[in-house]
Amino acid sequence: MSIDQILDNTHLLPTPSKQMLKKSITEVSYPKGYILLRADKVEANIYFIKKGIARAYAQTADNEITFWFGKEGDTVISMKSYVANQKGYEDIELLEDCQLYELKTKDLQALFEKDIHIANWGRKFAEQELVKTEERLISRQFKTATERYKDLLKKHPDLIQRVQLGHIASYLGITQVSLSRIRAEIR
Helix, strand or coil: CCHHHHHHHHCCCCHHHHHHHHCCEEEEEECCCCEEECCCCCCCEEEEEEECCEEEEEECCCCEEEEEEECCCCEECCHHHHHHCCCCCCEEEECCCEEEEEEEHHHHHHHHHHCHHHHHHHHHHHHHHHHHHHHHHHHHHHCCHHHHHHHHHHHCHHHHHHCCHHHHHHHHCCCHHHHHHHHHHHC
């Protein structure tokens, strides 16, 4: 996915503002398994996925809990670092070789000061991320595991082909055995 498509999906910018923002963005690539963002660290960069897939997870004493997947067009960010300049609580692992667009948070913050259109783009970006987080929380609280799995199939059918079932089970808040049972029932 192109950086223009990603930026436009957040909020349309006037051409001069978009060009100014794009000057601060570079392309980077990392291999499958790379930990892009680390928990307990203030992250200095925001990434947009050009190609590939990633997951966010938190460590507990005995396992990892996956709570987010990102793919082409999605933003990879530690919101706690972005908003409050504080250490994040999540690790972000690349599940495929990834091509990413990288934007330094300090550069974006400086652009907010220079250009109201970019500042509004940043506000829209934060609002969209908040709504996505709220939707995940509500789904986890009020839907059954089967309903959550059906939603995942409907909204992101390619994830089932691209992501290990153990990560999907963790994301749904169930065991891999329960996920196998749900998948058998749906077939």
